[in-house]
Amino acid sequence: MALSTAFWDSQALLTANRIGVFEKLAGTSMSAEALATEMRADPRALRLLLNACVGLELLTEEQGSYANASATAAFLVPGGPGYLGNAIRYSDNLYATWGQLERAVRDGQPQLPTSQYTGDSDALTRDFVYGMHDRALGIGRVLVELVDLSNCRKLLDVGGGPGTYSALFAQQHPQLHAQVLELPGVAAHARDILQAMDISERVSLLPGSFRDTEFPDGNDVVLISGVLHRELEPMCRELISRAAASMQAGGRLVISDVFTDAGGCSPPFAAMFGLNMLLTAEDGGVHADSDLVLWMQQAGFEVAAPLPFPPPMPHRVICGTLQG
Ligand SMILES: C[S@@+](CC[C@H](N)C(=O)[O-])C[C@H]1O[C@@H](n2cnc3c(N)ncnc32)[C@H](O)[C@@H]1O
Incomplete structure (x- = not known):
């Protein structure tokens, strides 16, 4: 009950x-x-x-x-x-969408297409981007402590949303320059956020889709945060391979996301998150961290054990170093 x-x-x-x-x-x-x-x-x-x-x-x-x-x-x-009010407003925007779960389960299609909240609807896009920013300010402060980028000069942030993680890394490491590859509708709001954070000089935007935009090369580190839960295995593997191709041996790949344990049923929040992504992205779901580790290893990375964020944050981060 x-x-x-x-x-x-x-x-x-x-x-x-x-x-x-x-x-x-x-x-x-x-x-x-x-x-x-x-x-x-x-x-x-x-x-x-x-x-x-x-x-x-x-x-x-x-x-x-x-x-x-x-x-x-x-x-x-x-x-x-x-403040998390924008993130809560984004949950509010998904309330009716969750009411369509039966339809999503029957036809396998999202009930709120990604394009709606990444450009088509300005109100939904704003709530999505500022909601991500609210959350990233909390989660990102942990990420910058978990991942040491003190030897890195060039960061590519794939699907970087508001750019908050890049901004927090750049604030932590004065030598670091970041590029945020993001869809144009989202990048328009990210521009305002980066200006307000006074970091636009070292965090720039690369508006476009990662599906057809070449990754800039010479990266010391590629960050893929909160993106792979929107993609099926082939695209995850493709993004990992393209990250590898954009760096020299010794370069780093950092993948942060909500992951399940092997088997997909635990932790409970991660399994529910898979449903949320089914409802809101064309190829949405949730991956097991063990799968990501395997795909990264097969792309040539030496991979450390996934690190959990402190509770109540449901995220885990997986770091790999490209082998020669
Ligand atoms: C859950 S958000 C994560 C944002 C940010 N990296 C973070 O962790 O807060 C996923 C991001 O991927 C972006 N995205 C989805 N498809 C994309 C594509 N084809 N090209 C570039 N970005 C894309 C979305 O616009 C969104 O900002």
Whole structure:
């Protein structure tokens, strides 16, 4: 029963985020009536939503006055360094798509084509890119600690999205220059983000599809993060081979993603993530990290054991060094 109603919890969070409850409660507490007046909402209905949010530990309530819980203040109020509201809005955009899971399972097709949120719809694209940026600011700070690029001068970031990882690596290593190969619709938003991070001089954009854009050569390191879960084995192998061809022996390939263990059923989040990608990308799914290790080895890389990110981050990173 808990599983069958878990979407209630999701929708309460998504709605509160969408209508701006957490923003309105930033640094203050308010009654349901006062908040309803400000938000032009029905007071009785809003109180039910606020009470549900208290149950979810998103809000606190004292004598009829509601306030943000501390994690909400840290992650759901716009402007804070840990803000995840854009990422939550992107989940919100996928709520109806998840309702089409039966159709996806029957016909094997995504119910939200990639083109919709990588250029065709400006609103969806913006939420996708800024949602990735929000998440990457957290995950990327871990990645730059896990992967030492102090000997690298040239980084190619394939499907680099907002460019946040490249930017964080470049901030960490003053000698590093990065190129972000990304679809033009996404790259347009990435340009704004890189400018706001004041790193455009060392992180440049290469707008195009990795399907038909040649990789620049002379890379010391190629990063493929969050991309291979959108591709089937042949394209994964092709991207790995092209990464190898773009570097000298000793060059590095860093692949970061959500992976399952061998067999595909665990961890549970990774198996669910495969469904999310089925719903949202033409060749979407999830790979086992052991498959990636094998494909990298067969392309000539010596590969270290996959490193898990600290919980609750579901990602793992696989690093390889090209052999002579
Ligand atoms: C989940 S995002 C990962 C973004 C970023 N690397 C990260 O880890 O946050 C996958 C990215 O691959 C990009 N992408 C998908 N197909 C692509 C293609 N054919 N050429 C270039 N980029 C592509 C998408 O636009 C998206 O930004």
